[in-house]
Amino acid sequence: MFPESCVVRKLVLTRDGSFGSFAATDILKATIAIIYRQRLGQEETESLANRYLHTQEQKVRLGFEFPQRRDSFTIGRLAAKLALECHLDDVLPNDVAIGSGVFHQPIIMGASVRCCELGVSISHSDQICVAVIHHKGHPIGVDVENLAEADVVSVLSDVNARLRQQFFKLSLNEYEAASILWVGRESLGKVLTTGMTVPLKLYEPTSVSEVEAGFKLSYKT
Structure with missing residues (x-):
């Protein structure tokens, strides 16, 4: 059109x-x-x-x-x-x-x-x-973001050493890692319809991996 x-x-x-x-x-x-x-x-x-x-x-x-x-x-x-x-x-x-x-x-x-x-x-x-x-039987959440440089430190503040190491192995800098985490949080919050009303620790992935042209975040629950 x-x-x-x-x-x-x-x-x-x-x-x-x-x-x-x-x-x-x-x-x-x-x-x-x-x-x-x-x-x-x-x-x-x-x-x-x-x-x-x-x-x-x-x-x-x-x-x-x-x-x-x-x-x-x-x-x-x-x-x-x-x-x-x-x-x-x-x-x-x-x-x-x-x-x-x-x-x-x-x-x-x-x-x-x-x-x-x-x-x-x-x-x-x-x-x-x-x-x-x-x-609705297979919910999807989508998010696009231009993360501010000033927000990188706060987004990464609670990330554990294991996840940081995974980002390092994928050759992702801090800004890229923070952007992936934030988009993941927002998308998951939309799927659960909770948004940012729950502790952000609940949105922390257990692993991150590269899949074709993107990245896959896996969660415990």
Whole structure:
């Protein structure tokens, strides 16, 4: 639709172990949308908002006092709707509203039975916005972050020697290690819908390893 500004892709997940009460073909599917904010002009943003957003979302976005907050909300909802449109081709995005829970987590609200099975995770930075539509039986949390240099020391302050050694073996500097840890914490907090309301020690991984173009964090629980 606007290839220079956005990428939308269906994902096929893999999992070792149980699939709960659902078939693997149902829950091992997700769709990701990435919007490059600097490539999306204000006029195009407004046009897409009028096309994709529910009247309830329009009311919320127009109620923000500050333009930056309004833009972040709008881009986040647009990314979610683009992912939803690709994930469910028989659902009109503007018939579905994405509300907020008590922890400000996004919640899909739509009349479609298929929508009721889905969850969404949204994150954005100054450069990009990412949204992932997933089955609630296989929750996914997504986070993008531009970690401030000043936050590196505090993020790494409680990391044990074993984990530090693993980062060293992967040739990651302190900024890279802190960024991976923070994104992992945020993503896991979204999956558990606890955010940063629990001690950060609970989000500490037991191991980190390199997997293809990324890194895998493993946890005890």
